[in-house]
Amino acid sequence: MYDYIIVGAGSAGCVLAARLSEDADRRVLLVEAGPVDDAPEIHVPAAFAKLFQTKYDWSYLGACEPGLDGRRRYLPRGRMLGGSSSMNAMIYIRGNRRDYDAWAAAGAEGWSWDDVLPYFLRAEDFRGRKSPWHGTGGPLTVSEGRSRHPLADAYVTAAQEAGHPFTADFNGPEQDGVGHYHLTQRDGMRCSTAVAYLRPALARPNLDVLTGAQCTRILFDGDRARGVELDRGGELLQRHAEREVVLSAGAYNSPHLLMLSGIGPAGELAAHGIAARVDLPVGENLQDHPHVGLSYLTDTESLLTAGTPENMRLLESEGRGPLTSNIGEAGGFHRTRDGLDAPDIQVHAAPVMFHDEGISPVTDHAFMFGAALLTPTSRGKVSLRSPVPSAAPHILHNYLTTEDDRATMVRALRMLLDIADRPGLRKHRRADFRVPGSLTDAGLLDFARRELHTLYHPAGTCAIGPVVDSRLRVHGVSGLRVVDASVMPTVVRGNTNAPTIMIAEKAADLLRGLPAPA
Template sequence: MQFDYIIVGAGSAGCVLANRLSENPNTRVCLIEAGPADNSLFVRLPLGIILLMRSNARNWRYYTVPQKALNNRQVYIPRGKTLGGSSAVNAMCYTRGHKWDYDHWAELGNEGWSYQDVLPIFKRSEHYEPGENEFHGTHGKLNVSELRFSHPVSRAFVEAGVEAGHPATDDFNNDVQEGVGLYKVTQKAGERCSVAHAYLHPIMDRPNLTVMTETLVNRVLFDGKRAIGVEVEQKGQIRTLEAANEVILSGGAINSPQLLKLSGVGPAAELAQHNIPLVHELPGVGENLQDHPDALVVHNSLQKDTLSLGPGALLGSLKQVWDFFYRRTGQMTSNAAEAGGFIKSRPEESIPDLQLHLTATKLDNHGLNLGFSMGYGYSGHVCVLRPKSRGSITLRDANPRSPALIDPQLLAHEDDMEGMVRGVKEVRRIMAQQALNDWRGEEVFPGKQVQSDEEIREFLRQKCDNIYHPVGSCKMGNDEMAVVDSQLRVHGMEGLRVVDASIMPTLIGGNTNAPTVMIAEKAADAILGVG
């Protein structure tokens, strides 16, 4: 089994790379995915996210180690385990972050990653249904559309945000970002448009492309400092695949650093602890982990037009099933997190420092608490966009099937905690506006008994979670803790790159799927010598 390029991980980055690198019919490309194919109705169905959050087949269902700042709770981290990766199981919000984020990457010494550099790549990767303009393109593969359905309470939340003094916006991806509105989503004709749907499925019949599912990569193989292939396990059999040009890791911020370490690339002391022969010492592998902390303000609803898992609501959903299957409209096309915004927690902030998502249902523990969602209600998410806390990905042992030890250190930095306190207060203020009067029932979380800053801090210790944007664990840069250079080549190695969200030196101010597509497009340019 010989190839020119082996791509490990068929997520948002891997699918892009498989498409771009196999355009030349003389280039042999192998794309390897640990999970199954994405041929599930619940992947196509936007509201299927509710079930995919609990799936064992297409979700890694990771948990963090106990988080010291969160009363030693272990936090759930869903990650896509199928073709398309997390783009096949996420809430489909299409946001890129603020232009400042990319200019900051460039200021850190990463040439070619400024906003001016990456905006054309964002534009060429998307088909933006509302139309082409200076920020959006219409000739790309990833379909970005307006929601076909939004709950009345989601629209009322946007009105409440305006009443609270925040500007309204119909585009979070311009050069301002600030405002409240309805999210644009990665959907096409009312169905999820995962990165696999956009980039991989249209080219699966290329004879020079091999796609392997349910195949776990145990380690990267080296000749000295050069990557020459991978060892995989498929249906209980160990095989070796050879790469003439490059091995590219696209497993994401959790799996890519784990695989590097299992392969002998990482901190020498940690590898020695697990009796893994050292190939190359890189102390930054697995360090610099960042994620958005997230908290919920949850209300009961006086109206029965929100999403509920109660028996009465499920009986009424038969029409919604009809609308989806025969018209691709209605509640089943909802992305669950329809409304939101990017706002400033205080006037002195130069750019938005908080992100909001409004979910038109009662949520607790990532929706895993199904009993809690039986009634009618709505939940306002708030997250600090640029957390200062830094965590790590370390090995549990030398077994490739053992999940890594994930420690994002959520709210470990005092500024993150104080930002979340301000965020909870602001969501409460929005929730109290007149536009939500017809829905506003009792506040369930934090609850009326929680009022002082210290009471809100304790609520956060008990209930704060993450919103599934892990990045940074193989960071791009030139300092001693950097793992890859600006071309995403692993420092000190040959024929080895990391191309996924793990290369972000700092977490961008928004959802991370669209930036990951951009990262992969830019990496493909570098590999192919174009652009």
């Protein structure tokens, strides 16, 4: 018997396990479907794409997307200790204060910018110039990148030549501008939540971690969650919780597990022979940051040749060099039209060939920079394919299915093409690799439909309001919460790892009945 069972040892689950086990009289079980985070590619920053479509990846394939002419999109998610924080590009972005204030205005009590900022600061150990916008002494190391590739610098120069202001800190007073990203790295290596939170807590006798165990359903006693059923190597196990079960399985898997357990749209559950325990819009409101990039071949040495024995020794001995690159080293936040009160696109610039959703081989020196829609109006859905727990969920993002999203992406591509033509980048361009064949609106939109892929930021499928309350408790039952990016009412403007960690920090206090940090 445990006090708390946490399902999913990802960005949120590792935080919760560490924080809840600080109370020595509380027994905590952390359950992870994947293995331990022991592959070298996890910890070497520049190698993360080598984890795609391996045992460390859920490797989902989305449904046929109507806004992409029926194309399906690869949807990687981390399946190991640390979850997607062990497989992401390590960019530390909190989002925009307007995101959180909008949550609060819509009814998410306690989730305004002023409410959440203390949790960002508590989590952070910033290795840089002292700033009131950053915290020190927390578990999560945040630092400036140590690669600073010339091609990333060239992008920053070209963007300034195009009239975009430089910013030294996207987590400062305002997001707008172009610059280099802060990263969740410690001494040049990845600092996942498994490294930052879980590893220091593993010696506690009141914390158990069970890997290779996929949760198949939540166990109930009446309307109270009392535990979980697990499939571990074909053997079904049951583990029970005296206080609460917490789902931290992510925006695809948390709604999937709720629906398998009878919590979701009653009509859809009935079609799979599942009796609805609670009729809730679980799985709806799926959001993401769709991304479209431009790629050019270059005679400048890219990260293609970074994996030399010399560079590996430099990484291991000094924590620097090209293998510390997070790939998306530089970028920025921009407004594509007048009248906006915050950025509507984010750019990532990579000094390497990155194409075909990151799963095709790198064959030449190239660079890529692309734009992601920060506030998409398209909404997708996660639903059941089958009542069999091992069957992957049905995931439809509905990318580019609204006129607003299509128009914003066309404006974003025009902005990128303008930057590409500036001297800072033009001198590095040998030939076009992946660029629009036509500069008409129709041509740019056709290019976007072919090249668009996820920026790995799914959110919103168990949103505060429709599915959980402001304390992240699932409506209609007791002893059950959801703590991950799925609870976001709207996806934040920026990379979602730092906000997910913040959500877990705040949830730990909610579970323990503690006040917010001063």
